[in-house]
Amino acid sequence: MPSSQISHSEAKDLLHKLITESTKVQGVLFNPKNGFKAFVSGTAHVSPEGGVAVIERKDDPRSSMVSFDPSKAVAIRYGDDRAIREQDSVAADVFRREFASGLTFLFADGSGAAIFEIKS
Numbered sequence: 295m296p297s298s299q300i301s302h303s304e305a306k307d308l309l310h311k312l313i314t315e316s317t318k319v320q321g322v323l324f325n326p327k328n329g330f331k332a333f334v335s336g337t338a339h340v341s342p343e344g345g346v347a348v349i350e351r352k353d354d355p356r357s358s359m360v361s362f363d364p365s366k367a368v369a370i371r372y373g374d375d376r377a378i379r380e381q382d383s384v385a386a387d388v389f390r391r392e393f394a395s396g397l398t399f400l401f402a403d404g405s406g407a408a409i410f411e412i413k414s
Contacts, residue, residue, distance in 0.1 A: 298372055305370045308397055309346055309409070312338045318412040320393070321348025321360040325405040334358045338409060348409060362407040367399035 300308075312319060316337050323332045334348050336358070341347035347361035364370070374395035389396070391413075398408040 300370050300372045302365065302367070302370065304372070305364060305367075305397060305399070308372065308395075309338065309364065312409065312411065313340065313346075318414070319348055320410045320412060322408040322410070323360050323362065323405070324407075325403075327404050330405075332360050334360050335412065346409070360407070362399065364399050364407075366401060367407075368402050369400040371398045371400070372396070 311317075318335070319338050320333060320335045321338070324330060334350055336348050336350040337352065339347050339349055339352060341361040343361070343363065345361055345363035345365075347359050349357055349359045351357040372395070389410075393410040394413050396408055396410045398406060400406045
């Protein structure tokens with residue numbers, strides 16, 4: 295998905311909106327160097343460590359969850375359906391069908407985390 299670089303402050307505002315509105319999201323953690331990927335759908339919350347957690351069911355302590363610290367990102371990118379309107383690829387098709395927007399946090403070690411807003 296083509297996207298634009300945004301500041302930590304802008305990302306914090308977008309995350310705050312997702313959290314306070316209990317928006318359905320898909321959280322992704324990935325590390326291309328070792329092929330690691332983790333996905334969970336749910337809602338975003340402030341994690342106990344002060345970062346962001348995407349939790350499948352907050353009322354179930356055994357629920358699936360991914361969490362990360364956005365403040366440690368070296369780059370943050372944002373994109374929505376306007377950014378992929380003219381794109382013609384399988385990834386763009388999936389994004390248009392499933393998601394309204396996406397925030398991607400990239401870290402110094404090459405790993406990353408993303409939060410995709412699920413279309414209602």
